[in-house]
Amino acid sequence: MIEIFNMTRKILRYRKQIDYVISETLDSGNLILGQQVMKFESEFACYLGAKYFVAVANGTDALEIGMRAAGLKRDSKVAIVANAGNYSRTAINQIEATAIYMDVNPWTRNVQLENVKTAIAEGAEFIVATHLYGKAIDDIREIVEYCSNRGIVVIEDCAQAHGARIGDKPVGTFGELSCFSFYPTKNLGALGDAGGIATSSDLLALRINSLRTYGWEGKYNVTLKYGRNSRMDELQAAVLRVFLKNLNEENMKRREIAKRYINANVNKTLQMTPFSFHDYVAHLFVVTAKDPHRAITHFKDLGISTASHYPTLDTEQEYLEGAEVDKELPVSKYLSKHSFTLPCNPELTEEEIVQIERAIASYHEI
Numbered sequence: 001m002i003e004i005f006n007m008t009r010k011i012l013r014y015r016k017q018i019d020y021v022i023s024e025t026l027d028s029g030n031l032i033l034g035q036q037v038m039k040f041e042s043e044f045a046c047y048l049g050a051k052y053f054v055a056v057a058n059g060t061d062a063l064e065i066g067m068r069a070a071g072l073k074r075d076s077k078v079a080i081v082a083n084a085g086n087y088s089r090t091a092i093n094q095i096e097a098t099a100i101y102m103d104v105n106p107w108t109r110n111v112q113l114e115n116v117k118t119a120i121a122e123g124a125e126f127i128v129a130t131h132l133y134g135k136a137i138d139d140i141r142e143i144v145e146y147c148s149n150r151g152i153v154v155i156e157d158c159a160q161a162h163g164a165r166i167g168d169k170p171v172g173t174f175g176e177l178s179c180f181s182f183y184p185t186k187n188l189g190a191l192g193d194a195g196g197i198a199t200s201s202d203l204l205a206l207r208i209n210s211l212r213t214y215g216w217e218g219k220y221n222v223t224l225k226y227g228r229n230s231r232m233d234e235l236q237a238a239v240l241r242v243f244l245k246n247l248n249e250e251n252m253k254r255r256e257i258a259k260r261y262i263n264a265n266v267n268k269t270l271q272m273t274p275f276s277f278h279d280y281v282a283h284l285f286v287v288t289a290k291d292p293h294r295a296i297t298h299f300k301d302l303g304i305s306t307a308s309h310y311p312t313l314d315t316e317q318e319y320l321e322g323a324e325v326d327k328e329l330p331v332s333k334y335l336s337k338h339s340f341t342l343p344c345n346p347e348l349t350e351e352e353i354v355q356i357e358r359a360i361a362s363y364h365e366i
């Protein structure tokens with residue numbers, strides 16, 4: 001059975017380099033906020049073209065700390081999408097802010113300016129723009145311009161889109177700040193939990209740095225109330241520095257596989273997100289079918305695993321009650337009930353890719 005992602009293969013491919021940097025880090029005796037984290041922060045900031053990158057413990061912390069640094073507080077109104085796995089909402093719940101849900105474009109599966117305008121009309125003061133599945137939001141530039149003319153802060157969630165670009169500009173450099181996860185299966189993934197925040201604002205960088213270290217300004221002097229401990233450790237940073245060197249190459253491999261799948265879809269019975277080139281880094285290859293159960297069975301019978309990202313909208317989560325549950329998000333709802341994910345990553349062998357291409361080509365709707 002072809003797996004959605006095979007971590008053992010990735011570790012094996014990089015094993016020598018991983019072993020080397022791990023022993024080097026252990027020899028240094030520094031395990032928290034040492035040279036490796038500092039170097040990764042400056043290398044990733046440089047990769048993005050941002051002034052600062054602050055490493056934290058995971059992507060959800062990045063969202064929460066980023067939101068707090070941007071000024072989000074209890075009862076602030078923040079617009080998010082409902083089809084991106086509830087991560088933004090988890091952060092919002094910690095702050096006790098209010099979520100306003102936006103629907104998405106049926107082809108890109110991403111939020112677009114028109115949805116942002118509706119959210120602002122509903123009172124949104126902050127926007128989280130999630131570049132879902134590795135596809136950069138096509139009109140992120142226009143969204144940021146529209147928001148900044150109205151004093152509305154845009155936070156980009158780039159957890160699935162490391163290296164995706166609109167023109168020459170990488171995602172993560174459009175909004176006031178942007179959040180990244182380095183969860184192991186991400187395009188840039190650590191060997192455990194890790195995350196971080198990019199910004200080019202001196203003030204935001206100072207706040208983020210303080211919030212990830214107990215709210216300190218200098219040692220033991222607490223100046224921010226909601227500070228906490230959320231640090232990336234040295235070992236993860238050392239490993240991320242190895243993977244970062246190959247990020248563009250790995251993204252290219254993903255993109256090429258995705259292009260092959262799109263070309264194999266001769267019957268056009270599976271809906272696939274069109275992309276031009278750098279705007280997509282194929283983090284998750286999500287397709288939509290009229291009858292997803294039939295399609296999933298077709299792939300399973302041909303030895304191909306599928307996954308679901310994500311079967312439950314934020315607004316359908318069990319703990320919710322009241323008006324949020326009734327919010328109508330027709331596009332997000334359709335996509336969540338009709339989509340599934342096919343394996344698409346650099347660990348696949350040529351034979352496996354061909355097997356998946358053939359399975360796509362042989363799928364028909366009745």
Ligand SMILES: Cc1ncc(COP(=O)(O)O)c(C=O)c1O
Nearest residue numbers: 058059060087157159181182183
């Ligand atoms: C879009 C998105 N945002 C945020 C996160 C949260 O990242 P983490 O799992 O590192 O907390 C994820 C992780 O899976 C994600 O896919």
